[in-house]
Amino acid sequence: MALTQPVSQPGASHLDLPENVVVSRLDELASWCRKNSLWPMPFATACCGIELMATGAAKHDLARFGAEVFRFSPRQCDLMIVAGRVVMKMLPVLQRIWQQMHEPKWCISMGACASTGGVFDTYAVVQGIDRFIPVDMYVPGCPPRPEQLIQAIIDLQDKIQREGTITGREFNTRQRQQRKRALVEIPQLLTVDASRNPNLQRQLAGSARDLHDPSDLQ
Amino acid sequence: MSSPSDTLHESSPAPTEANPHREALEQAYGPLEYSVYRGQQRVVVPAEKSFDVLALLKQRGFDLLVDVSCVDYLEYRGATDRYGLIYLLASTTSNERLTVRAFVNDPEPAIASVVPLWKAANWLEREVWDMFGIHFTGHPDLRRLVMPEAFTAHPLRKDYPLQGRGERHNFPVITRDHS
Numbered sequence A: 001m002a003l004t005q006p007v008s009q010p011g012a013s014h015l016d017l018p019e020n021v022v023v024s025r026l027d028e029l030a031s032w033c034r035k036n037s038l039w040p041m042p043f044a045t046a047c048c049g050i051e052l053m054a055t056g057a058a059k060h061d062l063a064r065f066g067a068e069v070f071r072f073s074p075r076q077c078d079l080m081i082v083a084g085r086v087v088m089k090m091l092p093v094l095q096r097i098w099q100q101m102h103e104p105k106w107c108i109s110m111g112a113c114a115s116t117g118g119v120f121d122t123y124a125v126v127q128g129i130d131r132f133i134p135v136d137m138y139v140p141g142c143p144p145r146p147e148q149l150i151q152a153i154i155d156l157q158d159k160i161q162r163e164g165t166i167t168g169r170e171f172n173t174r175q176r177q178q179r180k181r182a183l184v185e186i187p188q189l190l191t192v193d194a195s196r197n198p199n200l201q202r203q204l205a206g207s208a209r210d211l212h213d214p215s216d217l218q
Numbered sequence B: 001m002s003s004p005s006d007t008l009h010e011s012s013p014a015p016t017e018a019n020p021h022r023e024a025l026e027q028a029y030g031p032l033e034y035s036v037y038r039g040q041q042r043v044v045v046p047a048e049k050s051f052d053v054l055a056l057l058k059q060r061g062f063d064l065l066v067d068v069s070c071v072d073y074l075e076y077r078g079a080t081d082r083y084g085l086i087y088l089l090a091s092t093t094s095n096e097r098l099t100v101r102a103f104v105n106d107p108e109p110a111i112a113s114v115v116p117l118w119k120a121a122n123w124l125e126r127e128v129w130d131m132f133g134i135h136f137t138g139h140p141d142l143r144r145l146v147m148p149e150a151f152t153a154h155p156l157r158k159d160y161p162l163q164g165r166g167e168r169h170n171f172p173v174i175t176r177d178h179s
């Protein structure tokens, strides 16, 4: 907890506070409350959801961190945990649910699939939810162990305590998640049958050289 | 019309003992390509006669439509037709099974819907339409089954790239400012 020591500024010392009173900033108090009562929205679409359930269950006991109250209504949640791959048909649902959650809200992208699409590099699977909604924490793994998810929640709590404000100013100023991610497809070299096209073979050989150009590493 | 997979697997000719279904079919529709592979009976029928053949088979006791599926034989060795539709039939009384296949081709591959025969065909044919773009004429509700409604391609066709044509990136981006 980050409540600070009694102030020692010259002007304030004459207040003569009793011993059991501490003074802090309202922002820190609000963040302290928020971080210890995260209510997760379990957006579990695949196998990672099983580990999410394990995290909430008795052995790992997410209640120790104040985040055990899984709610199935976005209007009661402030932490979205996306556990599993999100397909094209699910993404509008994900966005709608995210928009229905009240500020302040945070998002954890759990597992390789939610973060990058994982092994499912196919036409139907969204290659990382952070292309379309803001994400605060990424948990690597396929699936991540419950300990990893707990670590992500602890890190998120640190983050909330560090930068949280009572008015949510940090969300306005941060300008997070701009359109900086590549939203255009990287040309799919493998889908083209290069063996029949000498021109293309030359191009591919050239681009492979570019990728491994040692001068890039300096 | 040749069945491509016959060039791959050695399929024995139909056993010489009497096969009542085969005889009934050939009596009605002339000689058909009938084969037995590891005890499974298969018959290839012309696409334009498929509905009548399947109706006859239903009369003959194949009361269960197990699956309707499709294979895209684009660039497949020895294939002469592009799409091979597969109907898996079973009889719940005699415990027989029969695979009926029919081939359709571009452009606008189409075949008669068998929903009037088996209601089970409804969603199965919708899935084949969604994935392969085979049009089932007479289907009561031929909508996409698994892909989003706005999707325009038929992704299990062999000439559709595995990573798609950028459909998976075609969504609005929600930033912190929007939400």
Ligand code: SF4
Pocket (backbone or CB within 6 Å): A046, A047, A048, A049, A083, A084, A085, A110, A111, A112, A113, A114, A118, A141, A142, A143, A144
């Ligand atoms: S990251 Fe692994 S465990 Fe998680 S949803 Fe993807 S495939 Fe399943």
